[in-house]
Amino acid sequence: MSTARNRANELYHAGGVTAVGAGGVRLMLHSAGVQNEYWRLRSRLAADPAPVRVNGTDAQFRNETGREYRTVRTFEGELPVVQTFVDDVTDSDVVWDCGANIGLFAVLGGQQGATVHAFDPIPSNARRTQENLDLNGIDGTAHAIALGSEAGTATIPTDSGSGANHSLAEEGDDIVVETGDSVAASADAPTVLKIDVEGMELDVLEGLEDSIDDVRLAYVEVHHRQLAERGESPDEVIAWFEERGFTVERVMQRDAQNEHIRATRH
Numbered sequence: 631m632s633t634a635r636n637r638a639n640e641l642y643h644a645g646g647v648t649a650v651g652a653g654g655v656r657l658m659l660h661s662a663g664v665q666n667e668y669w670r671l672r673s674r675l676a677a678d679p680a681p682v683r684v685n686g687t688d689a690q691f692r693n694e695t696g697r698e699y700r701t702v703r704t705f706e707g708e709l710p711v712v713q714t715f716v717d718d719v720t721d722s723d724v725v726w727d728c729g730a731n732i733g734l735f736a737v738l739g740g741q742q743g744a745t746v747h748a749f750d751p752i753p754s755n756a757r758r759t760q761e762n763l764d765l766n767g768i769d770g771t772a773h774a775i776a777l778g779s780e781a782g783t784a785t786i787p788t789d790s791g792s793g794a795n796h797s798l799a800e801e802g803d804d805i806v807v808e809t810g811d812s813v814a815a816s817a818d819a820p821t822v823l824k825i826d827v828e829g830m831e832l833d834v835l836e837g838l839e840d841s842i843d844d845v846r847l848a849y850v851e852v853h854h855r856q857l858a859e860r861g862e863s864p865d866e867v868i869a870w871f872e873e874r875g876f877t878v879e880r881v882m883q884r885d886a887q888n889e890h891i892r893a894t895r896h
Contacts, residue, residue, distance in 0.1 A: 666696055667696075668696075669696030669697070669699055669700040670695070670696035671696075672696070672699055672700075672703070673693055673694070673695060673696045673698065673699035673700075676693055676699055677693065678692060678693040678694065679691055679692050679693060679765055680692075680693040680698075680699060680702050680703075682702050682738075684709075684712055684713055684716050684738060685713050685716045685717060687716050687738060687741050687742065688741070689737050689738055689741050689762075689766050690762075690765055690766060691732060691733075691734070691737065691762050691765070692732075692758060692761055692762060692765065698732055698758070701731065701732055701734060702732075702734070705734070707884055708851075708882070708884070708890065710881060710882050711849060711881050711882060711890045712734070712735070712738065714849075714881060714892065715735060715738065715739070715824065715849055716738050716739075716742065718822070718847055719738075719739045719742040719744050719822055720742060720743070720744065721742060721743025721744060722744075722821075723739070723742075723744040723745070723821045723822045724744065724745045724746075724747070724818040724819065724820050724821045724822070725739035725740070725744045725745070725746050725747070725820065725821075725822045725823075725824065726747050726748075726749065726810070726820035726822070726823050726824070727739065727746065727747070727748040727749065727759075727824045728749045728777050728810075728823065728824065728825045728826070728827060728834055729749070729750060729824075729825060729826035729827040729828070730748035730749060730750040730755060730756070730759045730772065731750060731755055731759075731826070732755065732758045732759060732762060733748050733758065733759030733760075733762040733763060733772065735824045735849075736748040736759055736762075736763060736768075736770060736772070737762050737763060737766050737768060739822065739824075740763060740766065740768030740769075740770050741766060741768070744822070745769070745770070745818050746763065746768060746769075746770030746771070747770065747771050747773065747813070747817060747818060747820070748760075748763070748770065748771070748772040748773065749772075749773045749775060749776065749777055750772070750773075750774065750776075751774060751775055751776040751784075751786060751805035751806070751807075752774075752786070752805075753774050756772045756773065756774035757772070757774075759772040760772035771817075773813070774806075775805070775806045775807065775808050776805055776806070776807045776808075776827075776830075777807070777808060777809065777810045777813070777827075777834045777837055777838075778807040778808070778809065778830065778833045778834060778836075778837050779809065779833045779834075779836035779837045780807070780809065780837070781807060781808050781809055781812060782807050783804050783805065783806060783807060784804070784805050784807050785802050785803065785804055785805070786802050786803055786805055787802040787803070808837075809837035809838070810834065810837045810838035810841055811837060811838060811839065811840040811841050812837075814838075814840070814841040814844075819841050819844045820838075820841065820844065820845055821844055821845060821846050821847070822845070822846065822847045822848070822849075823838075823845055823847070823848040823849065823850070824848075824849045824850075825848065825849070825850045825851070826850075826851040828853055828856055829853040829855070829856020829857050829859065829860060829862075830856075830860075831850055831851075831852060831853070831857065831867050832857075832860075832862055832866060832867060832870060835867070835870050842874055845895070846894070846895045847892070847893070847894050847895070848871065848876070848892070848893040849881070849890065849891070849892055849893075850867060850890070850891050850893070851884075851888060851889075851890050852864045852867050852888065852889050852890070852891055853887065853888055854886075854887045854888065854889075855887045864889065867891070868891065871891075871893040875895055875896050876893040876894060876895055876896070877893070877894050877895075877896060878891050878892070878893045879891065879892050879894075880892075
């Protein structure tokens with residue numbers, strides 16, 4: 631058994647979930663392994679499905695892994711973005727959640743009465759997102775594809791289970807890539823976008839040129855390092871929206887390498 635798991639179990643046997651909570655929080659600041667074990671134990675001790683409330687909106691999410699439970703309990707440090715998103719979405723919107731992960735934004739948008747399409751190329755994420763949509767009685771669709779500027783295929787690391795985030799890789803699993811415009815031709819065109827695609831922000835947007843006129847609002851997590859690796863910059867993402875009639879504001883700076891922007895049509 632790993633040192634991290636040993637320590638997490640010691641905390642649990644010494645004082646139950648309270649000890650895991652108090653001791654684990656301190657330890658996880660110093661060890662990714664202990665952090666993973668902390669959330670694994672919290673997941674095992676919590677309800678499945680796990681309830682979530684954001685600004686008076688209630689939802690439930692499947693809780694089978696530590697990663698999933700961490701997402702619904704911490705919002706991955708993005709609670710201000712989630713709160714603003716929930717307040718912005720209406721029952722007349724069509725929400726596209728691009729890079730859905732377990733479907734947090736998709737479900738909360740659907741709970742506002744919006745029509746929902748979620749996109750994640752990791753099969754386990756797409757399946758879990760669909761389960762979470764169904765669990766909440768939302769008539770939404772999770773698509774196991776990536777969105778990009780051109781149709782084709784790409785490679786990401788091998789699927790490691792729901793709740794994982796992946797960037798492109800040289801080896802791993804092949805995934806299907808479609809343009810947003812091609813999807814919109816046979817589905818509901820978006821009025822609200824949420825994009826969290828690990829540095830592929832501009833690639834996704836370039837595939838939405840024909841559909842962007844229908845979009846009134848976009849939330850985008852801008853990944854500085856991954857963009858730089860592609861020879862692109864956060865300023866280019868902002869300029870893309872401004873050139874198409876949007877006003878862009880920074881909702882929050884997650885850290886030195888990640889920020890969230892909100893683009894609203896004039």
